Amino acid sequence: MHKKTAFSFPDEVLEHVFSFIQSDKDRNSVSMVCKSWYEIERWCRRKVFVGNCYAVSPRMVIKRFPEIRSIELKGKPHFADFNLVPDGWGGYVFPWIVEMAGAVPWLEEIKLKRMVVTDESLELIAKSFKNFKALVLSSCEGFSTDGLAAIAASCKNLKELDLRDCDVDDLSGHLLSHFPDTYTSLVSLNISCLGSDEVSFSTLERLVCRCTNLRTLRLNRAVPLDKIANILRRAPQLVDFGTGTYAADLRPDSYSDLAGAFSSCKELRSLSGFWDVVPDYLPAIYPVCSKLTSLNLSYATIQSPELIKLVSHCPNLQRLLVLDYIEDSGLEVLASSCKNLQELRVFPSDPFGVEPNVSLTEQGLVAVSSGCPKLQSVLYFCRRMSNEALVTVAKNCPNFTRFRLCIIEPRTADYQTLEPLDVGFGAIVQYCKDLQRLSLSGLLTDRVFEYIGTYAKKLEMLSVAFAGDSDLGLHHVLSGCESLRKLEIRDCPFGDKALLANAAKLETMRSLWMSSCAVSFRACKLLGQKMPRLNVEVIDERGPPDSRPESCPVDKLYIYRTVAGSRFDMPPFVWTMEDDPSLQLS
């Protein structure tokens, strides 16, 4: 009987095959086939994504993947965007840069989200990675234009510098002038979040002129409208453009200059910026509207008639961000004009007003759901909703992947029936079988969570606020949502029982955030003891949790799985529940 020999390829062949596998999930599967595949795969993995920077240590990542060229890290929990995470909580990138500077000198790309980045980190990046190509900072803070200047000055092969919604200390250091005259590789530049008044326009124009591969340019509010034409004429190959302030004194020659400049940009597909819009200048973009696929008007404080005119010129629009000035009437026009619409975000113009300032209701959402068959992703702020509307939307759009509804007043009932909105959201999860992300609002009982636990099998992220009646609500979600990775909850009456009963579930998720709920300190300690592979962080600015009775609810709780153990960089108002009872807080 012949012995069956294992059929194996030489390593180089396997490596070549693996190079076609880009997705992290597939790469992880490949690495689990056998030991030799694990070894080969880890030496040829080029990109790593770490969804929680505290889930693993930089040293472990680099040890396993010594030849990475790109790393993506996320730091603070999502609710940090709304000021629920106190300053100083953590998310520092510096330890990662230090490790990589030594061990991964050929690193090309760093993408960070919600992390604290210092000038020191940026300077280290500029110094350490000779072939550095791309820096994408999304919702980061802690650095100034000095740090960015170091990147601009040193990184000769830089292609991408993207600062999205960052909080940058703008020291008016003439950032752009730090790019050397010999530097020409820029492909993507996003400085829209910079606040400075000082943008040297001649420097900007020269930069744009010599960087002939520039495809994305997003300027900041400081760049006035009368400078845009010159820039566009020097970069007719632009695909994605963000204006600065879209306001100027109305002059016929400057208008035609601008319109001419826009028409010369035949490749333009995405527009954003539009601060302080003077409506009379909007038609200048009409020449490019027919090809636009993405339009961000979420800073444009223009009224519905102008928005309607604009939107009617954009039949190929796939993505629209807009203020609620568009009103129901504008959304109806959108529904009839933009049949390719995939993503819609409607932001509130007056979020803290008590009475509605615009006529934007559930009707607009229903209209878009009915008219736009490809609609997949919605973020909608409004002041009233009904179960009937939600059921209609759910039936119209079974392909939703992201549905985030924010009814501005917490616990608002169905305005027609005064009932909770359980049935409406229940329809969403029932009909939209591929739903990955859901944000709830309005008056909701435990029933909505029962629907979610029963139907939302592909749901990965759920945001809950001011909802539910009891622990049963939380239990439905934790026990039913098989794909759940991120759960964030605020101001709900969820306590110890559901959490402790579903402790094991937490290890299958990236993270759980609970603030202003009813989880006791005792339960947090228990969870920390029971689950060594979870970090159970109690965040409480009132003082040490053990200075209050154990049964007292904690202010904020952040639980995440980790193989790195407790972190060492916690501020005084964060406590990690230890898994060794003998190390309990005294």
Place this chain on the structure above:
Amino acid sequence: MEGSVAYDNGLNLKATELRLGLPGTHEEQQAVSSSTVRNNKRPNGESDARNETAPPPKAQIVGWPPIRSYRKNNSQPKKTESEGVGIYIKVSMDGAPYLRKIDLKVYSGYPELLQAVENMFKFTIGEYSEREGYKGSDYAPTYEDKDGDWMLVGDVPWEMFITSCKRLRIMKGSEARGLGCGV
């Protein structure tokens, strides 16, 4: 529902008004947590205009509605450039350990601005004269303009000042006296 009960036209509106929640319950039964400090608002459709004396201001809930801070200032369409968001500048004073920030838009002229700065840092500026600058104190208020130059506060018209001022610095001592001496 607390708040005024309107008897304007002889009606007891409270008895007939729509309320959020099931009949027979009252609002406090909802989970009350420390972050929910707010007024109970009437549902849409009710006209408030004729009823009250100004309703008490709505206390804001932390982090709600869930929008990023840079999106919070879009309430009024701007008609002219002078309306809209404030002009925030940093104010430093020689010898003070930290800076302050003020909104130039809230002041109508130099006297108001200087008074505010005096109160903020607890000192007095002297009397301004075009020829001699600020006399009578150790301090002189200066500002950095759009060109990066340091100017004495008060030399240019107010409107020009607020559009060209980038930061304010209260100079002390000999440096200040140098500025005060003409040229």
